[in-house]
Amino acid sequence: MCWAFLFQQNYTILNEANIHQRQEEDITRVSTVLSITRVSASILLRHYNWSVSKVHDEWFADEEKVRKVVGLLEKPVVQIPNARELTCGICFETYSRDRMNAASCGHAFCSACWTGYISTSINDGPGCLMLRCPDPSCGAAVGQDMINVLASDDDKEKYTRYLLRSYIEDNRKTKWCPAPGCDYAVDFVVGSASYDVSCHCTYSFCWNCTEEAHRPVDCGTVAQWILKNSAESENMNW
Amino acid sequence: MVDFARVQKELSECNRDVTISGIRIVPQSDNLLHLSGTIPGPIGTPYEGGTFKIDIILPDGYPFEPPKMQFITKVWHPNISSQNGAICLDILKDQWSPALTLKTALLSLQALLSAPEPDDPQDAVVAQQVLLSPVLTPMHPLDFHLSFFQYSLVSICVWAPQYLRDYPTFAGTARYWTETFAKTNSIGNEEKVQKLLEMGFPEDLVRTTLKEVGDDETMALEKLCPG
Numbered sequence: 079m080c081w082a083f084l085f086q087q088n089y090t091i092l093n094e095a096n097i098h099q100r101q102e103e104d105i106t107r108v109s110t111v112l113s114i115t116r117v118s119a120s121i122l123l124r125h126y127n128w129s130v131s132k133v134h135d136e137w138f139a140d141e142e143k144v145r146k147v148v149g150l151l152e153k154p155v156v157q158i159p160n161a162r163e164l165t166c167g168i169c170f171e172t173y174s175r176d177r178m179n180a181a182s183c184g185h186a187f188c189s190a191c192w193t194g195y196i197s198t199s200i201n202d203g204p205g206c207l208m209l210r211c212p213d214p215s216c217g218a219a220v221g222q223d224m225i226n227v228l229a230s231d232d233d234k235e236k237y238t239r240y241l242l243r244s245y246i247e248d249n250r251k252t253k254w255c256p257a258p259g260c261d262y263a264v265d266f267v268v269g270s271a272s273y274d275v276s277c278h279c280t281y282s283f284c285w286n287c288t289e290e291a292h293r294p295v296d297c298g299t300v301a302q303w304i305l306k307n308s309a310e311s312e313n314m315n316w
Numbered sequence: 317m318v319d320f321a322r323v324q325k326e327l328s329e330c331n332r333d334v335t336i337s338g339i340r341i342v343p344q345s346d347n348l349l350h351l352s353g354t355i356p357g358p359i360g361t362p363y364e365g366g367t368f369k370i371d372i373i374l375p376d377g378y379p380f381e382p383p384k385m386q387f388i389t390k391v392w393h394p395n396i397s398s399q400n401g402a403i404c405l406d407i408l409k410d411q412w413s414p415a416l417t418l419k420t421a422l423l424s425l426q427a428l429l430s431a432p433e434p435d436d437p438q439d440a441v442v443a444q445q446v447l448l449s450p451v452l453t454p455m456h457p458l459d460f461h462l463s464f465f466q467y468s469l470v471s472i473c474v475w476a477p478q479y480l481r482d483y484p485t486f487a488g489t490a491r492y493w494t495e496t497f498a499k500t501n502s503i504g505n506e507e508k509v510q511k512l513l514e515m516g517f518p519e520d521l522v523r524t525t526l527k528e529v530g531d532d533e534t535m536a537l538e539k540l541c542p543g
Contacts, residue, residue: 168379168414170325187415195414198380214413 088270092263117221128249149219154184183218192228204240256288257281317376330419358430362490366498382412390497392490394432
């Protein structure tokens with residue numbers, strides 16, 4: 079029994095399709111349990127490093143606080159005025175109502191300005207996954223639904239990449255295979271006895287320090303060894 | 317890329333109520349990418365009575381990227397470099413929002429003058445310099461002009477320690493700088509100062525001498541050249 083446990087594989091290798099599927103499943107789970115939209119669920123998960131249990135814990139402990147911190151408003155903070163034409167708060171031009179968009183807060187800006195705002199943020203890096211309403215005093219989250227409507231195809235593609243990468247990189251249980259050019263990720267059962275992982279790309283590495291597999295030597299010794307090897311003085315000694 | 321229509325609107329909107337806000341923005345060049353703003357020193361602070369000039373450069377991505385602002389007028393302030401006028405303010409960096417404007421940014425600078433933020437995280441190298449440098453002994457503003465150059469070697473945000481430790485000295489120095497650099501007549505004097513500087517006189521001496529002789533260039537020159 080005890081031996082069987084040792085031989086059981088304590089990790090799973092994931093390709094892009096697997097990663098995507100898992101991410102979707104997690105989003106579905108949160109969205110169903112909390113009865114919120116999938117976009118909101120995605121924002122929540124991203125905020126809590128894709129830990130479904132953490133999202134559940136925090137949400138049921140204090141929903142109001144979570145909503146505030148993450149920027150998921152239940153109702154708009156401002157009502158979009160009933161006028162036929164509105165002034166955009168960024169370019170100060172006047173547009174008809176149907177050309178204005180707002181996040182859950184109700185702060186309306188024209189489509190061109192939204193596109194510029196989103197594009198600047200996406201080209202700034204993965205921080206775009208936590209995009210907020212442009213109004214300085216407003217913390218309302220801007221989710222993928224708005225990105226899909228307002229961003230260019232290029233930017234949408236980048237956003238989706240960042241979202242996928244975030245699922246692996248921000249999650250405590252997953253890591254990318256460190257081999258150069260390898261696109262597989264590893265889902266590891268945290269707390270298992272052996273750190274050895276063998277990726278589908280044939281690279282074997284240590285989960286803990288992501289250096290080449292080094293059992294039975296411990297990670298600290300390996301780090302020292304690598305440092306020693308890289309130090310120029312050792313070559314001189316030779 | 318820059319939204320010129322918006323910049324034009326901003327300028328006319330800002331200059332419309334210049335009598336109320338005291339904040340003025342004028343273009344430096346004809347393409348609206350390089351502007352300069354002026355703010356009055358807030359009343360009840362060591363900056364009262366001064367007029368502070370700020371250089372504004374609009375990046376390509378404006379208004380989605382923050383404008384680059386820098387004080388042209390020398391200011392003694394924990395969050396502003398005494399050397400080159402660089403500003404430590406969050407809304408000019410990561411807290412910028414396209415819904416803010418040049419005017420609101422200048423208003424924030426004015427607010428920063430009234431309420432310095434000495435606890436703001438600052439340049440580590442400079443901070444170290446502060447700790448190591450003998451320059452930092454608190455100084456009476458009257459002695460200040462003697463070591464102007466010594467002082468100006470240490471840059472930015474450095475003055476936070478002084479602000480925290482010795483507020484009277486800080487306020488005295490800030491007032492002295494406002495008197496010397498930010499009073500309207502001293503701005504008009506800039507050309508004369510430049511001329512005398514080119515002749516090789518030290519800046520602090522040029523400014524004090526000009527002041528003593530009532531801004532008369534010839535008299536100042538006579539005074540500067542003994543014999």
